[in-house]
Amino acid sequence: MSGLYIAMIGAAMAAFMAGIGSAIGIGYTGRAASGVLSEAPDMFGRLFLLVALPGTQGFYGFIIALFIILKVGLLGTPKAISVYQGLELLAASLPIAFAGLLSAIHQGKVCAAGIDLTAKRPDQAMKPVIYGAMVETYAVLGFLTSFFLMINIKI
Amino acid sequence: MAIVKVKKITFVVHKSEKDHLIDTLQEEGLVHISDVREDPAFKEIPEVKEKRVEASAPEIEYTLSRIRRAVEFLNQFDGKKGFLETFFEIKPEITEEELKKVPKTYDYEKTLDKIEGIEKRLTELKNLEANLTSRIDSLRKWYDLDIPVEEIGVSEKVEIVAGTIPANQEYELKNIEDIEYSVISRDSRFVYLIVAFLKEISTKVKNELLKLGFEQVDFKGLKGKPRELIEKFKRELENLWREREEKLKEAAELAKEKLNLLIVYDFLSNEGNKVRVENQGLETKSTFLVTGWIKENDVKKLDKILKKFESATYSVEEPSPEDNPPTFIDNKKPIKPFELLTKLYGLPNLREVDPTPLLTPFFGVFFGLCLTDAGYGIALIVMALLLMKKLGKMQFLSVLLYGGIMAILAGAITGSWFGDLFTSLPVPFLHKFRNSLLLFDPMINPMPFFYLSLVLGLIQVELGLLVGFYKRVKNGEIIDGIANELSWFSLILFLIIPYIVGAKVGKSYGEVLFHYGIVGYIISFFLFVPILLIIFLSGGTSGSFVVRLVKGLYNxxxxxxxxxxxxxxxxxxxxxxxxxxxxxxxxxxxxLVLPIPYLGIVLAVLIFIGGxxxxxxxxxxxxxxxxxxxxxxxxxxxxxDNGGYEFKPFGIEGYYTEIRKSA
Incomplete structure (x- = not known):
């Protein structure tokens, strides 16, 4: 059995799990923001950041997936990957897959609350963004862990 | 440096010059007015205590809210808002002369009445329209009824009723005696019919009909055959639509006068501010007193202005400890835009340091490193400059501009130009150019980037601790400063140094501390003394020794x-x-899309630019x-610690417009 399949599972997990997280997160923020816009259409710009913030996890996952794809040569001629190397790559994908999935969902909730705050007090738009960034920290750490694990796998 | 000294100022004028004083203060815009009721020097005076709390002038507030509503209404006809305007507020620019002239010459009451009339009529039309449509809808079922609806009802001998019964009951009608009925229409649920019977048996027939689920339909107030009625209503509906179009056109016409309304709004809101200031002051039988804050350098300017008054006196004092003066921060030009970031967090109070000059270099460098792409940096600068041209020099855009410059630097040393564009294009010059600036390539060797981030973090955290220590010293808490900030400063630094020294000379962490001669002892001193200081001193001065020790250990x-x-x-x-x-x-x-024949190059360019x-x-x-x-x-x-509030001088302000000072 080739380790390539396992590596591909890893790349897929990084991309789709973090992606699901971001999609759910923006799902929350987008709904909250649309509710606000129905009353105050001028708030679009001010709410933009809060709506988009939970989207970054999807990118973190995607980048790790891309690095794995490049590493195993899927875009050119696939390299020979042993089962162990495949498992290593799968392991490397897990931190961002899970940290991304869950942090994006919770960040979405934090940002949706922030959107409510901004709706009531438009001058406070930046403060909830900082709370959102606090949740994001753990996605960043997940990304870094995945990244360091991945670049140190010898192929 | 950067927090501007403010002084407390108290004005007293003769009542006759009150309005003149308030006008002058507003025009000059130098003084932040505070409420006498909150002033520690005055709040205990009985006159102040009993002072009625008045809102600003109610008539002005009323007109303001009318204008706000009208403007909101007119916004629909004002043409589409640009994409930029959803992100940035763009106010029309007017001059001070316009601000004063327009409200006098422009009959805004008339415009407001007109707009409110249109708005009201549009709502009415909407209701009428809904009414008519529902009538037409219900008449449609009776389209084939060939008698005028007013004939339905009781006549001399016969009674005719119209109504519906559930579709599945239709065959049961045959079982009712002595009636004539005619089905007008059917749909999936109901049968629409008229029933005729003799007046004498009305009660009996109606009861039987009810048993079948008959529901009478009333054509009260209508005359004519349903077919004609529908036509008539449709005509009415068309008239409504025509009227609405006219009203909308009128509104669009009025929308051209929106700027005038905005000017009137700003004029009136400034008038309202004057009343507010009046209410914040204290009026006695013959004098008027008002307090506020003024920047130290502005006192002279004000003195010159007040000389023109016959009865005005003022006194300037240092703020007392009970006072809570507003904060004004003022930084030199390159740092100025970053005040935005400080204000976002909250202004310092007067006893604080202004963190703006401290955060500026870090924010710039961090922003650059987060972006780390020279191509993006250039693009960001171009975008910021374009926006500046359109929106004026906004602080936010200046911050982005600096960030863009840092991103170019960070991108150049890591070889990132629109990602890996320069290495993936087969142009040797670009490779050479990239490599000539390259310090390290994080895609191949990410560790330098990692260490760089940590070192920057170390510098910022240590700087923060030093500033904290400086603040403690300034406030006379030297011991606390040493036990906390200074100890941590030393502890963190000398916790890391043995690693670096050890790696250089090939010794383990412990060996550097204990077996490295005098250098080792110095390092150990700066590492262990702070630990002891934190344990024994940082617990504060209150409470028993044990409690303090536990606190220290926890710290x-x-x-x-x-x-x-x-x-x-x-x-x-x-x-x-x-x-x-x-x-x-x-x-x-x-x-990837490039090899597609013909289309490939177009697609590639589109993906490149859009992406x-x-x-x-x-x-x-x-x-x-x-x-x-x-x-x-x-x-x-x-x-x-933030906790300051902004120094906002009482002056001419634009809510909807940007008011340019006349020279």
Whole structure:
């Protein structure tokens, strides 16, 4: 059995799990923001950041997936990957897959609350963004862990 | 340096010059007016205590709210808002002369009446329309009824009723005796019919009909055959539509006068502010007193102005400890835009330091590292300059401009130009150019980036601690300063130094501390003394020795917090790598579509431009948020307490418009 399949599972997990997280997160923020816009259409710009913030996890996952794809040569001629190397790559994908999935969902909730705050007090738009960034920290750490694990796998 | 000294100022004038004084103060815009009721020097005076709390002039407020409503209504006819305007507020520019002239010459009451009339009529039309449509809808079922509806009802001998019964009951009708009925129409649920019977048996027939689920339909107030009625209503509906079109046209015409309304609004709101100031002062039988705050350098200017008054006197004092003066921060030009970031967090109070000059270099560098792409940096600068041309020199845009410059530097040393564009294009010059500026390539060797992030974090955290120590000294808490900020400063630094020294001379961590001669002892001293200081001194001065010791030990546990703070800076690297990754993937996809015949090149260019534009927006957002967070969460917590409020001089303000001072 080739380790390539396992590596591909890893790349897929990084991309789709973090992606699901971001999609759910923006799902929350987008709904909250649309509710606000129905009353105050001028708030679009001010709410933009809060709506988009939970989207970054999807990118973190995607980048790790891309690095794995490049590493195993899927875009050119696939390299020979042993089962162990495949498992290593799968392991490397897990931190961002899970940290991304869950942090994006919770960040979405934090940002949706922030959107409510901004709706009531438009001058406070930046403060909830900082709370959102606090949740994001753990996605960043997940990304870094995945990244360091991945670049140190010898192929 | 950067917090401007403000002084407390108290004006007293003769009542006759009250309005003149308030006018003058507003025109000059030098004084931040405070409420006498909140002033420690005055609030205990009985006259102040009993002072009625009045809102600003109610008539003005009423007109203001009318204008606000009218403007909101007119906004629908004002043409589409540009994409930019959803992100930035763009106010029309007017001059002070216009501000004064327009409200006198322009009959805004008439316009407001007109607008309100239109608005009201439009709502009425909407209701009428809904009414008519529902009538037409219900008459449609009776379209084939060939008698005028007024004939339905009781006549001399016969009674005719119209109504519905459930569709499944239709055959039961045959069982009712002595009636004539005619089905007009059917739908899936009901049968629409008229029933005729003799007046004498009305009750009996009606009862039987009810048993079948008959529901009578009333055509009260209508005359004519349903067919004609529908036509008539349709005509009425068309008239309504025509009228609505006319009203909308009128509204669109009035929308051209919106600017005048905005000017009137700003004029009136400034008038309202005057009343507010009047209410914040104190009026006695013959004098008027008002207090406020003024920047130290402005006192002279004010003195000159007040000389023109016959009865005005004022006194300037230093703020007393009970006072809560407003804060005005003023920085030199390159730092100025970053005041925005300080204000976002909250202004310092007068006894604080202004963190703006401290955070500026860090924010710039962090922003650059989060973006880490020279191409994006150039694009960001171009965008910021274009926006500046359109929107004026906004502080936010200047911050982006500096950030863009730093991103170019960070991108150049890591070899990132629109991701890996320069290395993936077969142009040898670009390779050479990139490599000539390259310091390290994080895609191949990411560790330097990692260490760079940590070192920057170390510098910022240590600086924060030093500033915190300086603040303690300034406030006379030297012991606390040594036991907390200074100890941590030394502890963190000398916790790390043995690693670096050890790696240089090939010794283990312990060997550096204990078997490295005099240098080792010095390092040990600066490492262990702070630990002892934290344990024994940082617990404060109250409570028993044991309690203080426990507190001190708990404080030492704060080391985990500092480790977390330092690691938090690794996000700089993570975001930098993400930028590179996204940019690279865009380049890869653009390259993938290139071999498609004919279309390939077009698609590739589209993907390249669109993709990178998107990537710039996403990454700039991330860079901004995370650089800011590092200032607020990791840096400010070491020394900064906000709690000031902004020095807002009473002056001419534009809510809807940008008022240019006349020369």
């Amino acid at each position: 030492l546990y704060g080391i985990t917090g500092y480790v977390g703070d330092l690691l938090s800076y690794v996000r700089l690297m993570a975001l930098g790598m993400v930028t590179a990754g996204i940019a690279m993937s865009i380049n890869i996809v653009a390259k 990178h534009l998107f990537s710039i927006i996403i990454n700039v957002m991330g860079a901004f948020v995370h650089s800011l967070r590092l200032q607020y969460v990791e840096f400010f917590t070491k020394f900064y």
